Amino acid sequence: MTATTSDGAPVVADGIVVVDKPAGLTSHTVVARIRRLAGTRKVGHAGTLDPMATGVLVVGLNRATRLLGHLQLADKSYDATVLLGAATTTDDAEGEILTTAPVDGVTAEAIEAAVSRFRGEISQVPSKVSAIKVDGRRAYERVRAGEEVALKARSVTVSRYDVLDVRPGPSGLAVDISVDCSSGTYIRALARDLGAELGVGGHLTALRRTRVGSFDLSVAHTLESLAQSFAWLPIAEVAAGTFPRYDADAEQAAAIRTGRPLSGVKLPAGQTAMFDPTGTFLALYEAHGPVAKPTAVFVG
Known part of the structure; x- marks a missing residue:
């Protein structure tokens, strides 16, 4: 996704940027550059790469920095x-x-x-x-x-x-x-x-990381291309593509926004991405017997 203001500055919400890190830069330096390009201080990364290494570095923006810890990023390819x-x-x-x-x-x-x-x-x-x-x-x-x-x-x-x-x-x-x-x-x-x-x-x-979890080089951007046109994956898109999806009604969405448990909701094993009727990603919930409880809430 790419959007800009009238003066050309990027409009960046919560999301994920997959960077193709160049050699010679630390992961910390990449995060600093993404902060400037995205115009936000809330930037974090998952899976450090050494300066000599290149390839996939998954970077979270704003509230998506909290989503990084819940994504399946354990499996990697090099x-x-x-x-x-x-x-x-x-x-x-x-x-x-x-x-x-x-x-x-x-x-x-x-x-x-x-x-x-x-x-x-x-x-x-x-x-x-x-x-x-x-x-x-x-x-x-x-x-x-x-x-x-x-x-x-x-x-x-x-x-x-x-x-x-x-x-x-x-x-x-x-x-x-x-x-x-x-x-x-x-x-x-x-x-x-x-x-x-x-x-x-x-x-x-030589070392090049080609994949982290479901993110590979096909969705990665160089710092140069991001400087020309800042592109990111919205948090709702990442959540829907990573976890099972549950579309809540208005009453359930109100409860989810405040992190309240839900009764009578059947969720699959593991974490489920909860959405409101407008398609806004609200939270990750998990089944605990007959009750669904939040593991992380991303709104409010």
Whole structure:
């Protein structure tokens, strides 16, 4: 959706912007730019991307910032390039090289066999330069301050891990991969662990997020295009496309607006988007036995 005032400034209500983040910018910087473009301070994002990474960053505007926490954004997809033959301090190309090894004996068959060990539910130690907090401070802050950081392994799910291409790199063997995974999976750690499994070391040289939940690159906009014409998905459209829909009558809508429980309303399992007779998105409700109760109200 795109709308402007008479002087050309965007008129932005509650909604979602899917940004195709460029390399070199932090997610925080992207949010700051969206604030200026949208003319609102109430902007937040879901799923941080590192500065070197590009691709899908889901940004909420105004009341839709509260909707972000209810959207199914746990499953993500990435395209990436791993360079085998060198391990780095950050598990990516921005770090210092720790070790190098010849890759002459590494075959495509060996790479595929190693990759297969990282499919499904796996135990993964996050990268030391992740945003995980250690005693109140981000791990990457401690690493950059010269501290040694030890992070605990966590269970993540890699539902797809495909090898797309294997080719000679500038100083090793470049492996293009495509991954579907659960939230909390670190692609840098997959690169590191693939190199370790093959005994030659490895690190990430390129990363592009192609999907977050139901939002993919087909609905993403560059910052340049948003500066020319600010486009967003209205909150009602996002809610209707994400959750089961219930169209309330006028009496029910009045109760929903104030977050009151509804009796005698049958809702499916999970959250349901509640709309008033005019099509305005009001709230998310959940069934609790014979009573429907609110999980979040977005009006009033």
